[in-house]
Amino acid sequence: MSGIYIHIPFCRQRCHYCDFYSTTQIKRKPELILALLSELEQRKDWIGEETIRTIYFGGGTPSLLSIDEINQILDSIYLNYNVVENPEITFEANPDDLTEKQLRLLSETRINRLSIGIQSFFNDDLQLMNRRHDREQAINSVKMAQEFGFKNISVDLIFGLPNLSIERWNENLKIVESLNVQHLSAYHLTYEKGTVFEIKRKKGEITPIMEEASIMQFKTLIAWAKQNNFIQYEISNFGKESFFSQHNSNYWNQKKYLGIGPSAHSYNIDTRLWNPSNLSMYINGIMKKQAVYEKEILSESDKYNELLITALRTKRGLNLAQVEAQFGNRVKHHLLHNSQKFVESKKLYLKDNALVLSDEGVFVSDAIMAELMLVEEEID
Ligand SMILES: C[S@@+](CC[C@H](N)C(=O)[O-])C[C@H]1O[C@@H](n2cnc3c(N)ncnc32)[C@H](O)[C@@H]1O
Ligand code: SF4
Known part of the structure; x- marks a missing residue:
């Protein structure tokens, strides 16, 4: 059993901590979609006869896709690959894109798992991170998704932010608890090279929190998870029983996967491939039917x-x-x-x-x- 990852490399604005590959040139989305559809056809051999059990739209910001674009991608996967009867299909979404209309339309697609990037419920922390949503949008996006029938929802939070107090971290976790979601991914902030946060830290404009505070926040998270029946099945991932991310579990269990889109990786135990983190190089290469990936044979x-x-x-x-x-x-x-x-x-x-x-x-x-x-x- 394998998985397919689709990378959507666009963001409306870049968050100050993030170094995932994406660009704000959203006007190039139609070209990207054609390239993704073409790559899905060109790379069929990587999966061979194996069935597809998980599909994951990651980013960047998949929630910038229209419903038509999502369905084109899914139709192509169903046409070209052997997908199991009830696959896990995850869609990463930013709260500001999850309007009532969009959620209704999303609920009519084959997507059955939402991963919502909330990061914090405090507006000043959200502003510091350069997020586009506020507390209210974050809470409403989850509630509306539930009203539209999504029964497998994950939220992302970041802890270890500059000045994040234990009280605030507790409050963030309390809100997650009250929202009754099935899964939480909680990451400690890392200062990635080239991000605004890293530059500000170097200039002394941002002071990272003390190590003891980091450890305290992590301990609080682990204790909170135990109390609330979230199982820590991976360092940063907590799921209610039978709601672990199957797609990510496959990465950790060394299962084969195919990565489509700029910067996406593929893996088949013996080999690792990675597509260029460059939209033009990716689109031009794929449309000429060239192998755009770099390849590493694993020793x-x-x-x-x-x-x-x-x-x-x-x-x-x-x-x-x-x-x-x-x-x-x-x-x-x-x-x-x-x-x-x-x-x-x-x-x-x-x-x-x-x-x-x-x-x-x-x-x-x-x-x-x-x-x-x-x-x-x-x-x-
Ligand atoms: C690549 S992002 C995509 C999700 C979606 N675009 C969003 O922003 O909600 C996946 C998650 O990685 C986490 N993340 C990214 N960069 C991080 C960093 N430097 N430190 C901690 N967490 C980070 C965030 O929680 C984010 O939601
Ligand atoms: S966290 Fe999400 S929205 Fe923010 S820059 Fe990274 S991929 Fe884009």
Whole structure:
């Protein structure tokens, strides 16, 4: 079973924290749609005979698409690929695009999961981030989506913002609770290279919050999730039972996927491909039926590191039998040896023959993963 990701590389305005590939040249949308439809036809072989279980419209801002454009893309997927009977079809949307009319139309498409980028319910935080919506639009978008029958809704929040107090973070979580959604993605703010936030931080115009405050917000999030029956199935993702994102779980479970659109990645265990993060290069290449992607054949250590960082992010953890079956006994022992100090310091624990991050370990997951990664010579 595989997934298809469609990248919609347009935003009305750029948020000050975000470095995902997108442009504000929305007038080029008709050209992009033609290129997406063409790429869907050209790349059929990547999936082969496998069935498609998940489809994900991500961005950028998919909610800038018209209903007709969404249906053209979905029709092309159904025509060219073998889609399972009840696929998960996720659509990322910004609250300001989710008007009553648009939600009614969206509810008539095959889309069955909405991922709404709320980030915060505080207007001054939203302004700081350069978001286009306010608190009221955020709340109403979720309520209206529910009224139009969406039963699988995820919201995105960002914590660790400059000056975000624990009271405000609690209030954000309380509102999510009251909205009765099925899923929450909560990310700690990262200062990405080239973003307004990073530039302001360098100039001293923004002061990142203290590490203790970050940890406190993360702990609050984990405790809140437990109290409210949200299962933390991945470091930043919390779902009610049977509402985990199947599409993202497939990434973490190393399933094959096809990425369509500028900057989209594709993966099939042995190879990783990525399309250019440039609208003109993408459209021109695809319309000339050229392979626009760059390609990387994964070495054994790449594959091992990929498994390590994806599996350790999940609640299931890194299965030792899988490591042994795929990479041999020597690599498994190397892993057990190197992870021992983290087990002793209770940052990792063993459960059902898998190494799993503890709540403490989650706070320092990047450092743990970096230490456990293998370099080429250690595996060959
Ligand atoms: C690529 S965005 C697309 C969603 C949609 N365009 C929106 O803005 O609502 C996906 C999510 O990544 C998160 N995100 C992006 N950049 C981030 C950063 N630097 N730090 C933390 N979270 C970030 C935000 O929560 C955002 O909703
Ligand atoms: S967060 Fe969403 S709307 Fe904002 S710049 Fe990134 S992709 Fe665009």
